[in-house]
Amino acid sequence: MADLKFADSHNLAILLADPPVAHGEFKSMIHGLRKCCLTTALTVNPTIYQGVFKAFWRSADIKKGEDGSVSVEATVKGCKIIITEQFIRDVLKIDDQSTFPTEIEIDQVQEVLNKMGYEGEFPPTMKKLLPPYWRFLAHVFVSCISGRKSGADEISLRNTVAIISLAAGLSFNFSKFILDELIVNIKGKTRDKFLMYPRFIQVFINE
Template sequence: MVAFLTKTEGNDDFADIVDFLNASSIRYSLTVNPTVYVSNIKQFWSTAKTKTANNETQIYAKVAGKSVVVTESSVRSDLQFNDEDGATCLTNVEIFENLALMGYERDSDKLSFEKALFSPHWKYLIHTILHCLSSKSTAWNEFSTNVASAVICLAKGQKFNLNN
């Protein structure tokens, strides 16, 4: 999904978080909107095979008669993450401490978090990351320690390895 990070009359209250996201290291990956044809997707997956070379998993496929190789590093490069040397996940203590600083009030040590317990600005940021960059396995109103770590690192200006 693509984020539209523009300021309009209807989202005046979110102008500062839109500015923050536009200046962030993940802006490109949130807003890139390439044209992808269903026929190309079908061709890709009907011919896709995985191989491991030099300890890296690679997907080999054909699209429009051309060979395509997809690797983790090619995805990082294409989405301009520049996050290979970033943190992969914060400790539970770091997560709880930092989420508390962001106004999150937790009742338990549960390791899934609820968007509803944040201010509208943090909800917007979390929502954007969930929809654009996350592989969801829970409800849309909840997020995991991985997403929590990404939000915290983004807020603190630290690199976070989004692919792990």
């Protein structure tokens, strides 16, 4: 993975300050994000050291335990880094549980999207067809939490499920979501492999 590229628009931190008066309609969303299970993951903003960050991805591999558990392991400066679902949950202070799902029935997703005022056909979900209030949430999730680079208007089903779970207060395993995204990047099942999750990887290494 030594030739993977870094995307400046990916895995950004957000400042959850009150919006300007002219955009007061987003105030309740900001307050909700301050209290949600992803607050630390959204806002943590460590100094990223490119050398150790790239060393992680050069050596990252998938390991399976005898109990069927899956982890991502890498070696940075002679130190082994082991990332499990629980490790992600603990370090990023995500208030979810291993029993929570990462998939939701399509009909339920459609129902929540309808309540959010989505104006298009589903699937796929197009960010521009969400009302501004919920479009902001979708943009924050894709930019700060999703394993994919931001910018594309089309939101994957996996990301859509996570976003509507936040919007509707549904149980969702965000820790496993992040681990799965790491694994997908290692497996190379996507055409745009890159040096992903710079903030999260740095926090994991620091820990």
